[in-house]
Amino acid sequence: MHLSLFLVLLLPLLSYLPVLATSDSFNSYICDSTNTSGKYTANSTYQSNLHTLLSELKANSTGTGFAAGTLGTVPDQVTGLILCRGDLNSSSCFSCLSQIFTGILSTCPLYMTATMWYDRCYVQFSSQDFLSLFNDLPLEKFTSKRNVTGDQARFISYVSLLMSEMASWAVDRSTKFFATGEVKNFSTELSSFYALLQCTTNMPKSQCQSCLQILINDLPDASKGKDGAWLFGIYCNIRYEITPFYNGVAMVQIDGESPSSSPAPILPPGVNNGKKKSTAMILVIVISAVVASTAFCIWLYKKQCQREKMISEMTNSEQNNENIDSFLIDLTTLRAATLNFDKSKKLGEGGFGAVYMGILPNGQEVAVKRLSQSSSQGLRELRNELVLVAKLKHKNLVRVVGVCLEEQEKLLVYEFLPNRSLDTFLFDKEKRQELDRTKRWKIINGVARGLQYLHEDSQLKIVHRDLKASNILLDSDMNPKISDFGLARLFPIDKTIHVTRRVVGTFGYMAPEYAMHGRYSIKSDVFSFGVLLLEIITGKRNIGSYDTDRCDDLLSSTWEHWKRGTIIDIIDPIMDGPTNEVIQHIHIGLLCVQEDLKDRPHMSEVVIMLESNDSVSLKSPSKPAFYLRRGGSVSSDVSLTTMIPVSQNELTISEFEPR
Incomplete structure (x- = not known):
């Protein structure tokens, strides 16, 4: 379906953005009743597919806060998309989705196409398949009733700059395509203001960047000098407020006291804003930071740095919410448990390495899978297995006890099964x-x-x-x-x-x-x-x-x-x-x-x-x-x-x- 059809289907209904709280407060909704969509009947196949799809999307959003899918066949086919704000944990996301599902089904009863925005999550479903369209335009624009005090042109220029910096962060550095931002020391009347933007994770990076840029370009006209605005599309959204509304410290920060005519961004340590710096001071700071960081890693212990890198890769690449530290077991413990991986303890060997029988200090018998040190694929396999099996609980699935990433070793520890393999x-x-x-x-x-x-x-x-x-x-x-x-x-x-x-x-x-x-x-x-x-x-x-x-x-x-x-x-x-x-x-x-x-x-x-x-x-x-x-x-x-x-x-x- 063409995007223009969506804009016809999803006409803006509200133009007021209330002061947003941290709870799942109601914001806006669209119940579409055009001839292209219409309504379904109670207890119909479409209704059954809709309820099933929403439940499955909620279950499938674990870790990322996003899920999309299609269920059923035409004319009972339903397509849905859900998105939680990127700063929410899984329980907060689930809580918001539970409320918004109830809200949209009661507010838009029997509608085949509906959209609802809460402060912390969003849901859309339709009888039309909209998941292949990544060229986004605003479907809804919320603005505050209050005007910005002071220089409105300067304010919106800082908002636009902040949004651009945040877009680079979200695309290049966030697995959730999500970023938060803050402008500090802006003016006497307004000490700081805050922003947030996000894309759905089912699109390429270039499409996310393009989607956000469309909304950023539309922001000056849409905001109309107001001190708060939220532009929402199908696949991305941007928002700013003069009071904090997200969790955690801003990922991107800009100093509002910059003496130059153009505002200059300042970012937290380790952040690259993707633009060339022209001042010698910034260059000195960057070089000094690199040298100091390198020396510190060498002084601290090279292998320990690599261990931390692998742990970070395990958690970030898989978008995993599990606490990896809770699974870590010391290499010294596993060496003692397996008699330093003695041949007498060897249970077998496969494509990624050998498996040894061991006994932990608490008396628990374990099987230790020792991946080949030269295998980069072995690390990926370990990461994949830990992330998946740690979340699965069933009596007919093997249980993972822990993992060890020390001194170039990659070890996965299972419960020991004495009869080995079938x-x-x-x-x-x-x-x-x-x-x-x-x-x-x-x-x-x-x-x-x-x-x-x-x-x-x-x-x-x-x-x-x-x-x-x-x-x-x-x-x-x-x-x-x-x-x-x-x-x-x-x-x-x-x-x-x-x-x-x-x-x-x-x-x-x-x-x-x-x-x-x-x-x-x-x-x-x-x-x-x-x-x-x-x-x-x-x-x-x-x-x-x-x-x-x-x-x-x-x-x-x-x-x-x-x-x-x-x-x-x-x-x-x-x-x-x-x-x-x-x-x-x-x-x-x-x-x-x-x-x-x-x-x-x-x-x-x-x-x-x-x-x-x-x-x-x-x-x-x-x-x-x-x-x-x-x-x-x-x-x-x-x-x-x-x-x-x-x-x-x-x-x-x-x-x-x-x-």
Whole structure:
């Protein structure tokens, strides 16, 4: 939809900006009733989609204060966007969103398009998809009733300068595209005034800069000499007041007593305003500060500085609200716990490094993952895993105990699971004897519930991307726990599929649309689960030699037996018990590995099917996605030239892309 249509839809209704308090006070709203939008009926599909979307957006805003998405299909499709002020913590943001959702639904009942502004948050929804438009214009302009006392032209020039400096800060230095500002010592009548600006985080930096500049350019005419104004667009907003209205110290400060005709900005330590300084004094200060900082870091301890840098990168790059310090464990403690990473304590080794068993001073047994010192990707994996797993709480997910970043070491500490990983039992001729039917059912059901939590029940929608037998750990009672979230990705609530330029994961467990075209989704994990389920029932790896006259992979072999009615021949002989129950589980596995991702069930459906004893109600599976037949030929209708390189062993190819 064109932006001009939005300006027609969202006509300004109010022109007065009240004195803003720190509570979630009401500011303004727009209920659109034009023919292009109209109203929905009570208890309709649109209403259900709207309520669901608002709830999901609120859950998905954790850490950033922003979320946007679309739910449903036309004519019941609803698109929404929420934004909390950048200085709010998660609880304050949630509180404001809870109030504004109630406010907009009661103030604009049954309207298909509505917008509401509170002091600390904003919400907009519409039957029109507006998320692809980044060229913004003001939708609403609020101004105070009070005129600026004194020189109005000088006042607005300082406001404009402050806004420009803040825009540079928000774009270049803030992960939230957010900045606050203050002009000090402005005049006898007005000692200081304050400003704030913000963009939504779903746009490129250049678009954020452009969006803010449009509002800044409009500010002189819009403010009309008033001592407070707020210009609000879809994707960005700017605001100034003569009294403080945001939390914390201003990120950008300007001295109003500058003797020059043009106001000169002064910024807090460490800030680069992006403009050349012309005075020798500023140059001396900058050079002195750099030299002093460098000398201090060397004197303090070079490795300690690097540790702080890594911690800062972990918190800032991922926009994480967790307190990283609460997870820190001293290197000395971990060396003592693992006997200085002695070989006798080594539990295994993977693509990023080795894992050691250790005992902390309090007697707790832990598994210490020691990432390779030369691997820059290892740091990214550690950061990703800590940020994600620290927020996930489920009995079928491995628990992170802590992290250590000292002396070039990158260590992640997990709860210790004495039975190690599933593959050490499942693919070992002797240990496999310990996996009777009851234990295998427990493992299958536990993994399914863990995935359901990741996909549907947690506040974060997560795709694991590397589910396999070696990433399923077993506790003393053989309860499974999904581990290794280094390759996992937060998945936008408004998307059903995402495309990456490089594939990460393990060959044999990847869904075809992911391995060949880089398209991943929660259905990619469902495919991996189906492969794992069939491995557990047959006791065979997906890649191996089975029925060599026919095919070379487990999926093809299982499908051939399924079609011939000889499926019992592929079941692990250790799997005693009712044959029908085992066949039902194979049936579920085949449903999960179907070639078309639309045919695969969601994990919540898989859990229900696993708990049901009725195999009659299950749909007939279609042909699974075959990878390679004997001799390297491809069974499905795809070209190998389109495939993205993948790992053909138990290690992982990793190409991390920023989120």
